[in-house]
Amino acid sequence: MGSTKSDEFSVKDNRIATYAKALAHPARVAILRLLIQRQACVCGDIVDELPLSQSTVSQHLKELKEARLIKGDIDGARVCYCIDDHEMNAAKNAIQGLFDSYEVQKNKCC
Amino acid sequence: MGSTKSDEFSVKDNRIATYAKALAHPARVAILRLLIQRQACVCGDIVDELPLSQSTVSQHLKELKEARLIKGDIDGARVCYCIDDHEMNAAKNAIQGLFDSYEVQKNKCC
DNA sequence: AATATTAATCGTATTTTTACGATTAATTAC
DNA sequence: GTAATTAATCGTAAAAATACGATTAATATT
Numbered sequence: 001m002g003s004t005k006s007d008e009f010s011v012k013d014n015r016i017a018t019y020a021k022a023l024a025h026p027a028r029v030a031i032l033r034l035l036i037q038r039q040a041c042v043c044g045d046i047v048d049e050l051p052l053s054q055s056t057v058s059q060h061l062k063e064l065k066e067a068r069l070i071k072g073d074i075d076g077a078r079v080c081y082c083i084d085d086h087e088m089n090a091a092k093n094a095i096q097g098l099f100d101s102y103e104v105q106k107n108k109c110c
Numbered sequence: 111m112g113s114t115k116s117d118e119f120s121v122k123d124n125r126i127a128t129y130a131k132a133l134a135h136p137a138r139v140a141i142l143r144l145l146i147q148r149q150a151c152v153c154g155d156i157v158d159e160l161p162l163s164q165s166t167v168s169q170h171l172k173e174l175k176e177a178r179l180i181k182g183d184i185d186g187a188r189v190c191y192c193i194d195d196h197e198m199n200a201a202k203n204a205i206q207g208l209f210d211s212y213e214v215q216k217n218k219c220c
Numbered sequence: 221a222a223t224a225t226t227a228a229t230c231g232t233a234t235t236t237t238t239a240c241g242a243t244t245a246a247t248t249a250c
Numbered sequence: 251g252t253a254a255t256t257a258a259t260c261g262t263a264a265a266a267a268t269a270c271g272a273t274t275a276a277t278a279t280t
Contacts, residue, residue, distance in 0.1 A: 002234030008161035009136035023130035026119035051118035077247035077256045092209040099202040112264030187226045187277035
């Protein structure tokens, strides 16, 4: 009890939910926005921009990495993060697909 | 400690996060999809379609209502749910806005 | 009026998320 | 080689989400 019954729902709905979950915290949205603006960004710079501790930012980065929306390139002691283009498009299409299906239904005049 | 530091982030990022959170569970995506397909749906019918108890579905409906993505019209003892068109568009635009800003940056050739 | 149906809410257990400080492992600078 | 920097991970506390059964309040049926 308490845990999510993911298996009971369609793969499609789970995919949308997973992508949405990655966007479901303002810190993670802010990180994505930062990476979009700057194309790429070293972890420390992200920490500097956010009102959160290094460890907390690292945790948010991990979640975005697990959702595959970003990837990190190791550059010596630093890690340079950037958007994962392929997965970002997949997320866009998955979420947009839901909104689009709404538009389609809406425009079926009755 | 433990709670989300919403105030520390922009209104824009919080709005995206809030809409995304509403979509961050497959049951809620399934509910939205159902309402899109059928235009409107009585609560009991939604319960019948989902592999969750009545109380759990009610809780998910509450969250979607709080995010304003759906609204419920009372019809006697029943409640008929449907998409809130205005807010659905707002959600679409907010989330799409993030993805679009990525597209724009990406196409700025360098 | 008594009973049945419907959907929200309450209470509760469990899990997950959020957040931080401390530690660790690795690279870099001295 | 030692010290400093960097970022991930560990441990932990607090909060929020998920799920369900039981109860409640309201309408509908008999």
